[in-house]
Amino acid sequence: MFIKDYISKDYPAFNASDSIEVANEVAKEFGYSHVFIKKKGFYLGALSQQFLEESAEGTLATLEHHYEKFALLDDGNILDSIKLFHTFNSNVVPIINKLEKYQGYLSCDDVFCEFAKYPLFSENGALLIVQINNRSYSMTDVCRIVESNNGKIYGCYISAFIEDDVQITLKISSENLSSIDETFERYGYNVVLKYYDDEKEELLKDRFGFFQKYMEF
Template identity: 25%
Template sequence: MIAKELISDDVPEISPSDNGQKASTLMDEFRMTHLPVINGQNQLVGMLSETALFDVDDWDAPVESYKSTLVDFSVKENDHIFTVIKQMGESNSSCIAVVSEKQQFIGSISIYHLMKIISQLALFQDHGGILELEMNIIDYSLSEIANIVESNNAKILGMYIRNHPDSRKIHVALKINKSDLSAVVQTFERYEYTIAARFYQNNENDDLQNRYENLMNYLNI
C-alpha cells in the first residue's frame, strides 16, 4: 500500500492568500494540527501549524505574510505506508501532504484515515492470540521463530519489533492464528525464549472453569 492510495478527503487545504482566521476555523472544524498551504501552481508551499497561529498578531493578514513559520514535511505519492507512518510520527502532525515526483500537490493523508486503514489489516482483523518475546538483538532469528510457531500447526499473521530500554535487547510481538497458544508458549520456553507478554484464550483454563461451574450448579440442586 502506497501513499497515493491512502489519501483522504478530510484534510482541507488553504492558499497563501487565506488569512489566519480561516486557517484556525478549519483546524478546529476538521480537528487538524496542521494544514497544507497550496499555491496557484498546485505546489505545496508548506504546512501551517496551529502553534504558529498562536504567535500571529494579525489574524486578518494572509498566510503568505508569515511564510517563514511554515514547516516542510511531505511524502512522495509512491512511498510505502511504512514511510508514511514514520514521517507522520516524526512530524507529530495529524496529517501529511502527498506530492508527485515533480512536487505537485496530490492530496493529504489524515491520521484518522490512516488509523482506519491500519485497523483493517489482517494483523488486527483476523482472530488469534498475541505473544511478545524479549531477546538479545544478536539472538533474533525470524526463521527460528517461524519454525517454532509452525511446529505447533500455527501461522504467524503479523509481527513487529520494538526497541527495549536496554539497547542490546528487542521485543518481538507476534500475532498468531490460534486463540489458545499454550502449546506454542511451551515450545518457546523449551527453546529458552523469554515470554514478555501473552494475550490469548487458554482452552484448558476455560475447561476447568466450566467443570467448576457445573460442580457448583450440581451442589446447588
Template identity: 25%
Template sequence: MQAYEFINNLIPPLKPTDKTKMALSWMEEIRTNMLPVVDKGEFKGFVSDDLIYTKNSPEAKISKMELLSPACFVYLDKHIYDVIKVSSEFDINMVAVVDREGKYLGVVTMEDAIGAFADTLSIQSHGAVLVLSMFMTDYSLFEIARIIESENAKILSSFISNDPLDDSKIKLTLKLDKTELRHIKATLERFGFKILDHYQEDNNISEEQERIDNLLRFLNI
C-alpha cells in the same frame, strides 16, 4: 499500501492569499487543528490554529504566517510506513503527499495511516499476541515459525522493535492465529526463547475495542 492510496480528500489546502479567519473556519468544520498550505501546486508547509491564535489577526493572510514543517511530505509511491515515520519525525498529525515532480497531491492523516498500519499487521484477525526478547544474531523468523507451526499455529504478522529492558536486544511481537498460547509458550521456552509478554483474546471484548487495544500493544503505546 502506497501513500497516494490514503490521501484524505476531505482536507482542503489553503492558499497564501487566504485569510486566517477562513483557515480557522475550515479547521472547525472538518475538526482538525491544522491545514496544508499550497502555492501554485507546491506544498509550502502547515498552518495550525495555535499559530493563528498567536497572531491574533483574523484578516491577516496565510502568507504572513511562519508555516510549520515545509519538509513534512512523502512521495506518492512511498509505503504507508514511511508516512508514519515522517509524521513521527516532525511530531505532526498529517503528512503531505507529492508526486515525483514535487506537485502537491493531498495529505494523509495519522488516523488513516494507523488504520492502514493496523490492517497490515492483521490486527482485526482473531488470535493472540506473543512478545519475545532476543539478540538480533539469534533472530530467525523461519526457525520461530517452524517451532510455532509444530504446535499447529501460524504467524499472521510480525513486528520488530528495540527491547526497552535491554538495548542490546530486540523485541519481536507476533500475531498468531490461535488464542490459546500455553503449549506454544512452553515449546518456545524449551528452545531457549525468552517470552516478555502475551495477550490472549477475551471473547467479551467488542471487536472494535479489541482492534484498538491490540494496535496499541503492537505500537508499544
C-alpha cells in the same frame, strides 16, 4: 498500501496570500491539526491549527518562517506516514509528487481504517512478545516455532531493540499456546508478555457463573 491509492482531495491547501483566520476556521471545521500552504501549486509547508489560533490577523505569508516542512511522496507506502504523524503531532499529512506539487492529503483515519482490515488487527488470538539476543534471533526460527506447534501467525514484527536484545511481537492463533511458550523458552527466547484473548472471555464466564450462583441464594 501505496499512498497514491489513498489520497483525499476534499481538504484544501491554501495560498500564501490567504488569511490566517480563514485557514484556521477551515482546519477547525475539518478537525485537522495542520493546514497546508502552496504557491502556484507547489507545496511550501504546513502550519498547525493551534499555532494559527494564537497568531495575529494577517496572511499565511507572514508566518513563512514557521512553516513546517513535512510531506510524503505520492509513490510511497502508507507505513511511511506513521513516523510523520508522531513526529509532527499531526492527524493529517500532505502528499506531493516528485516535483513537489501538492496532490492531496492522508489522514490518520485513512491509515487506521486500512490497518483494521489486516489479520494482525482483525483476528482474535494471542499476542506474544519474545526477547532474545540480537545476534541469535531469526524470523525463520520464530515462525517455525509457532507453526511446528500447529499455530498460525497473523502478524510478526520487531517491536524494540533493548541494548543487545531484540523484542519480537507476534499475533498468533490461540491453539497450543502453552506448547508454543515452552518451545520458545527451550530455544532461548524469553516470553516477555503473553496476552490471550480467550482468558478474558473465560474470566467473564467465571464471574457470570458466580453471579448466577449468588442470585440463586
